[in-house]
Amino acid sequence: MQIQIPRGTYDVLPVDAFAWQKIEKTAREVCALFNYKEMRTPIFESTNLFQRGVGDTTDIVQKEMYNFKDRGGRDLTLRPEGTASFVRAYVEHKLFGLPSQPQKLYYIGPMFRYERPQAGRMRQFTQFGAEALGSADPSIDAEVIALAMTFYQKLGLKSLNLVLNSLGDPESRAAHRDALIAHFKPSIGEFCEDCQNRLEKNPLRILDCKEDHDHPLMATAPSIIDYLNEESREYFAKVKAILDEMGIAYELDPTLVRGLDYYNHTTFEIMGASKGAITTLMGGGRYNGLVSELGGPETPGIGFALSIERLLLALEVEGVQLSAAPSLDCFIVAIGEKAENKAPVLLNQLRQSGLYADKDYMERKVKGQFKQADRDHAKFVVVIGDEELEAQKAVVKNMADGTQEDVAFASLTDYLKEKLTTIDGVK
The missing domain is CATH 3.40.50.800 (Anticodon-binding domain)
Structure with missing residues (x-):
């Protein structure tokens, strides 16, 4: 019997490999322009890292991770995303103690999620991500966003739409959390089982539900913007002002919550053209509590991750042809x-x-x-x-x-x- 490739994976054949090399080369060149250094982490980590780092109420942890035990009985997981691994390495190697701060880092590598395979969403996929750890300056939020936009633009994409939101600081999120519980609780029985489980644990995740996104209560849910305290409002205003000065256009979307529990303050997505639709090309945001959650000191951080598979689809839709592989001399x-x-x-x-x-x-x-x-x-x-x-x-x-x-x-x-x-x- 012929052995075939596992469902949700793919082979990159020589005819396509140069496009991948071009994308990866561009990513490294753009990161060098912004003074971000490459760091590489293991493809598998302790399962507990992602349960604590990503959040046990997320779809990733509840439904999508590839978990296994090694011969020593240790619970391990193929990494589903890059930020938790980077923060683990940042804490383990005490990078917070280095004189050069913030630590500006990037990665390119495979991630694994058990999802229903479709165009741009595979079970093994490749992410390019950048992380800046150690600075609470709003200008580094703008820098990280500018890095992502520059990367896409250098590859020739033009149909880009940057979407912004703020999830505020812990005080703002707590007030918004209470308002969401009060809003959804009377009718929570009309929602899916996941939303019912998330009501008390993390009601913000209800807003990100794919199954119940058309429920009438979604449209009238309390907006995080109305619950931002003065400090959070000022921080978000500074980020927007810097982007304005940079000439980077954006749209505000108070429903943008992202799919991971560790985000606070600035969150963002870049949308692009896809086959027959507009799709999310990348997402990111600030995660000021993640380092301490994983055993390090209180350290602010911000980053993004993008799918190279989705990028390739967007390049195809816009008719962008990456240059051919080098010919023989x-x-x-x-x-x-x-x-x-x-x-x-x-x-x-x-x-x-x-x-x-x-x-x-x-x-x-x-x-x-x-x-x-x-x-x-x-x-x-x-x-x-x-x-x-x-x-x-x-x-x-x-x-x-x-x-x-x-x-x-x-x-x-x-x-x-x-x-x-x-x-x-x-x-």
Whole structure:
């Protein structure tokens, strides 16, 4: 029986891999512009990390995590998101004690959630995220948002809509929590089982329910904006003012609560085009209590995470074509046994000098070798046979215009680099 890929996962084939590399390269370049450093954490962590860090009332913890026991009986989980792991590492390695603060970090890697697979929502998916830990300055909220917007814009997306909200500080959230309980409690029996369970634990999560989003009480639920205290209002006003000065447009949405329990103050999403709809490309927000929740000192933090799979869909909808994979600089065509023995040596010399080069490995005839050079989009073909070996020269053919020259083996690398410079710029 043929073994097939697990449901909700996918293979990135060579024809698609360069788009992923381009996206990841752009992410790293943008993070460097903003002075964010890469950090890598394990793909699996203690289950308790996500129960405490993400929140035991969330869909992620209740329904979507891949949990397992190792041979030592330890409860482990494939990471469903990146922030909890980053905060765990921040606390464990005492990064809060370093002189360089805030710690501005980013990650790119696979996450795992047991969901119903659909376009842009897989069971294994790849996230790019950035986190800034240690600063309560509203300007770093704006910086994190600007980083995400810059990333999308550098990749060519134009249909972007930034949505903002504030969940306020603990005092504001507590007042809003009481108002939500009073609002929903008389009719909570009309809601799904999840909402009924969340009423007392975390009623804010009811507003994020997909099953009951059309219930009339959703539209009349108390808005967090009405319960923000003066400090929270001032903080949010500063974030908005900085974004205004940056020229970053946004919309306010008091119903934006995000799907994780650790958010407070600024929350945001960036919406983009999808097939037949507008979809959330990324989300993030401030999480000032998460570090202390995971055993560290009271430390403010803010971050975002985005799905590369959803980004690829948005690029497709907007018709953005990422540049193709690099073509070969040259392809060696060998004629005869002696030439076939010489070709690997010559090929290695070209590669050591930084040229993208290849040769035939399938014992093709000359015509077949030239066809392979075409398939690899080689700019030049280097032909060697008995006569060329005798003369210590190769025939170099320019595949763009068909011209060819005899070039001494000793000068071949310099010749190709000079010619390629006129085509590609500095080689």
